[in-house]
Amino acid sequence: xxxxxxxxxxxxxxxxxxxxxLEEGYEVVIYDNLExxxxxxxxxxxxxxxxxxxxxxxxxxxxxxxxxxxxxxFHLAALPRVEPSIKNPIRFHETxxxxxxxxxxACKEFGVKKVVYSSSSSVYGDAKELPITEKTxxxxxxxxxxxxxxxxxxxxxxxxxxxxxxxxxRYFNVYxxxxxxxxxxVPVVGIWFRQFMAKEPLTITGDGGxxxxxxxxSDVAKANLICAExxxxxxxxxxxxxxxxxxxxxxxxxxxxxIAYVPARIExxxxxxxxxxxxxxxxxxxxxxxxxxxxxxxEIENHRLKNK
Numbered sequence: 001x002x003x004x005x006x007x008x009x010x011x012x013x014x015x016x017x018x019x020x021x022l023e024e025g026y027e028v029v030i031y032d033n034l035e036x037x038x039x040x041x042x043x044x045x046x047x048x049x050x051x052x053x054x055x056x057x058x059x060x061x062x063x064x065x066x067x068x069x070x071x072x073x074f075h076l077a078a079l080p081r082v083e084p085s086i087k088n089p090i091r092f093h094e095t096x097x098x099x100x101x102x103x104x105x106a107c108k109e110f111g112v113k114k115v116v117y118s119s120s121s122s123v124y125g126d127a128k129e130l131p132i133t134e135k136t137x138x139x140x141x142x143x144x145x146x147x148x149x150x151x152x153x154x155x156x157x158x159x160x161x162x163x164x165x166x167x168x169x170r171y172f173n174v175y176x177x178x179x180x181x182x183x184x185x186v187p188v189v190g191i192w193f194r195q196f197m198a199k200e201p202l203t204i205t206g207d208g209g210x211x212x213x214x215x216x217x218s219d220v221a222k223a224n225l226i227c228a229e230x231x232x233x234x235x236x237x238x239x240x241x242x243x244x245x246x247x248x249x250x251x252x253x254x255x256x257x258x259i260a261y262v263p264a265r266i267e268x269x270x271x272x273x274x275x276x277x278x279x280x281x282x283x284x285x286x287x288x289x290x291x292x293x294x295x296x297x298x299e300i301e302n303h304r305l306k307n308k
Contacts, residue, residue, distance in 0.1 A: 003027045004228070005070045007053060007103055008077030009046065010037025012178050013118065013171075013217055017074055018043050020221040029066050031059075036079065041178055053077050053099035060106055067110035072228040075103045076118040078148075081186070083265065085144035096147035104154055108162045115166040116227050117155055120148040121213075121239065121271060123170065130245075131274040134170070134237045141266055152237065159235035166234075167227040169220075172241035172273045176217035176292070188248065189214070189293070192255050197300055202256050206264035208249035213241040213273045216287035226283045241273025242285045254293045 004021050008014040009030030014037065021028050022045050030042060033052040042048055051062045067073065078096050079085070085092040100117070107115050124132050125139035140146040155166040173187065180186040181194035192202045223240045252259055275285070 001025060001027050002071045003029070003066075003069055004072050004074060005029045005031060005066050006046075006074045006076065007031040007051075008037065008075070008118075010034055010039065010041050010048070011076060012041075012180055013174060013220055014074070014076040015041035015043070015178055016176070016217045016221040017076065017224045018046050020218075020225055022046065024225065029070075031062065032077065053102050054094050056102045056105075059102050060109070063106040063110055067106060067112050070112055072114045072116060073103070073107055073112050074116045074118075074224055074228070075100065077103075078118065080120075080144070082122065082142045082144050082267070085142055085147070086266075089143035092143055093147055096144065097150045100151040101154055104158050104164075104166070108158060108164060113165065114228060114232070115155070115164065116224050117151060117166055117168045118224075119152050119168045119170045119237075120145065121170045121172045121241070121273065123149040123152065124268075124271075126268040127271070130270060130272040131243070132239065132272060133274040134239055134277055141268070156235040164234075165232060167232055167236045167238065169223055169227065169238050169240050171220060172213040172215055172239070172271055174217050174220055175214055175289070176287070179217070188212075189251075189289075192252060193296060193300070196255050196297070201258040201260035202252045203260050203262050204248055204252055205262055205267070208252065208259070208261065209247060210267070211245045211247045211270045211272070213244060213271050214246055214251075214289045215240060215242045215273075215285060216289070216292060219283075219285045219287055222286075223278060223283050226278075226281050230281045238278045238281075239273040239275050240278060241271075241275055242289065243273055243275045244289075245270065245272045246289060251289065251293060254290065255297055 122145035181190035
């Protein structure tokens, strides 16, 4: 049985990765401090260790038991929001940079064979040319984006200095099972369905003409698994998106006709991932955003009818 340690395995994306690994027959250990992760997301077939990656001493104690016989470490732990990182960059740096360095160093010290690191498409900023490839120039627009880029750069350096194998996955807009729906700058699909359930107008920043590449969390989990099992050596970077572009106005209209426009914020105007590198490993997105949105809307409407 293969063993995986999933750092941040109680979070939105991390918990979906854990579920898939267990389905594939892995033994799974979760590291999470439960600051943003939720205990109810944790698969009962996984082992949970309460670990804060900012505490290097505590992390090393835990890692000394789990890392030496781990086939792969998935690092998904992060404070993942743009606007809060602008308001409090030091706090976010402690988790997203210092914590990532602690994880990579522990992996190096305890001989982990492979690391899969969750990065972000935010490192590209407002790209001038689409689709965005892994060679597109990086231009972070927020502390969060810069911090994820620091993680990528540490990964590249560690692979060069210590002959490690680290795959960096740059996620585009992730939605789906267990997506957060409250808080600052959470994924927009989650916000819209919370608002729709509450019979409130859907809020859209700016004019809604901006477009995004949305990818379902189940496809993201599969990307993690494929990169863990592929014969990848050294430092590798992969975009994880759908390869499709969706205008916010168009997707919101599939949910509700009641729209409320709010002031624009600092964000790219358009994103679109080139996922050809990941496709070379046999991965392809399987979930349609339109079908997901229509199906979830029907579920909410049926729930309303049953509870009248």
